Amino acid sequence: MTASAPIPSSDPTERQPRAYGDELHGRGCPIAHGAGDEVVIVGHAEALAAATDAEAFSSAVSRFLQIPNGLDGEEHAAFRRLLDRYLALEVVDGYADEFLAAARSTITELVTDETVTVDAVAQLGATYAVRSMLAWLGWPVSMEQRLIDWVIANNEATRSGELERTAAVAEEFDAIIRDALAESPADSVTRRLVRDESLGRPLESAEVISILRNWTGGDLSSMAYCIGVILAALVEIPALQDRLREWEYVSDAEFVAIMDEILRRDSPFVSNRRITTGPVSVGGAELPAGQSVRIHWTAANRDPRRFGEPDAYDPEANAAQNLVWGAGPHACPGKDLSMLELRAFIDELLAVVTVTAADTAAGERETHPVGGWASLPVTLTRR
Ligand code: HEM
Structure with missing residues (x-):
């Protein structure tokens, strides 16, 4: 690589993403x-430009088919x-009642006493993410435990960085998708995708599997992690719980602004790769051409040149520069669905309980x- 200015070395794989940035x-x-010959972009202006x-x-x-993530141009x-x-x-708005039902069952099953201590990510987040995704895609509810087990195995494999483990969880996921395709009803999102001919031809089965993998992969892990980050913020800033509890007065726009700013400070969807074409x-x-690049959203969302004190909570000032959902042609198409799912979950949770820090463990x-x-x-303390 030629460099007109010296580039420091700092390997992101050795650090927690926020601390790294x-x-x-x-x-x-x-x-x-970064690691290997990769260049990591952490500056906000630079990440946005890339x-x-x-x-x-x-x-x-x-080298794997990734639709639409790995495609370019037309x-x-x-x-x-x-x-x-x-x-x-x-379209996704039509599933709002199902998301509420998924939130209600998740919360009711966990809040079994006046006060309970639960894990925001593995118990609340992962269970709700799986249930709402099953409802959206029209997959059988009997797949719930298999998907929860998969989320846990996937997270462990990703953390391990071992190729054999990541290949095994990827294979298991393809098997889950094939079973879901066979079992979902004719009017489900999944089966509509199989019948979709808007490209002027039916989708190939490898394309359907790739799309479903990206949808579910994006949904499951990111949603569970988002719920963890959001509950941490609700504990840190109790006034946010009071405001969100007035749900009839909180417009969807205000809800989105609150979530965006919470997630900006601690974005759990960390980075995406690119390669330079010239x-x-x-x-x-x-x-040079052919340079591997990593756009580090978590770091860019905390760039003090853009946001001043990165942990200051200021939805109005920071909204326009938020990069939680990416930017440009690959910006997340799942944001509306995610916000709908989050709204159902947070409204339901705060109607039932007050959330405080657990004194048992950090x-x-x-x-x-x-x-x-x-x-x-x-x-969680019942109200
Ligand atoms: C829950 C929190 C989520 C976060 C924080 C998030 C974040 C992101 C980000 C930053 C990108 C940009 C990737 C890039 O530039 O390479 C992206 C892309 C994408 N997301 Fe999400 N996402 C979330 C949920 C979802 C959901 C629920 C779905 C679908 C059901 C989804 C589907 C996708 C897809 C298909 C892409 C690729 C878009 C493209 O390449 O054109 N995401 N997401």
Whole structure:
């Protein structure tokens, strides 16, 4: 790599994502050499520039089929047109009652006493994520335990970094998807996708599996981790619980603004990879063609040059610069669905309980490549 300015070395795999970014920001470094020959972008302006210039920063980084994540240009745009229709707000809104039911059953089963201590991520988050996703995709409820076990195995395999383990969980997931395809009803999202011919041809089965893998993978782990980060913020700022409990007066726009700002401070969806298509300048350095790049959302969302004190909670000031859901052509198409699921869960939870820090045990932070909390014990006290 040629560099017009010296690029410091800092391996993200050795640190918790938030601490990693904070340390580089403290040294005034918007980019760094990461693991292997990768360049990590942590500066907000630089991450935004890379994410929005999809011609210079290609998403074709994997040898596996990844729809739409790994596609570029017109091929990517065509798949996004197809997929965005399933994830449009007016479409996913039709599942609001099912998400409420999923939230109610998750909370009722866990809040068995006046006061209980539960894990916000593994118990509340993962159970709710799986139940609401089953409802959305029309998969049989009998798959719940298998999916919960998969989420746990997947997180452990990702953390281990061992190729054999990640390959085994990937294979198990494809088997889950094949069983779900066979068992979902004809009018379900899953079966509609199988019948979809809006590209002018039916989707190949490898394409259907790839799309479902990206939807479910995105939904399950990210949703569980988001719930961990959100409950940590509700414990830290109890006034937020009071405000959100006035749900009839909290518009969807206000709810989204609150969630976006909570997640900006501690974004659990950490990073995505790119590869440069030609020489390009980033953060004062010249990168050659074929350079592996990692856009570090968690770090960029805490860049003090953009946000001042990164932990200050200020939804209004920070909304426009929020990168929790990415930016540019690959920006998350699942945001509306995620917010609908989060709203059902948070409204239901706060109607039933007050959330406080558990005095039994401290939480444990996640490590690269996942952010947020690995586990977060919280005490739920019935209201
Ligand atoms: C729950 C919290 C979630 C967070 C924080 C999140 C975050 C993100 C981010 C940052 C990206 C940008 C990736 C890139 O630029 O390479 C992305 C892309 C994507 N997300 Fe999400 N996501 C979430 C949930 C979901 C859900 C529920 C779905 C679908 C059911 C979903 C589906 C996708 C897909 C398909 C892409 C790839 C888009 C493309 O390449 O055009 N996500 N997400």
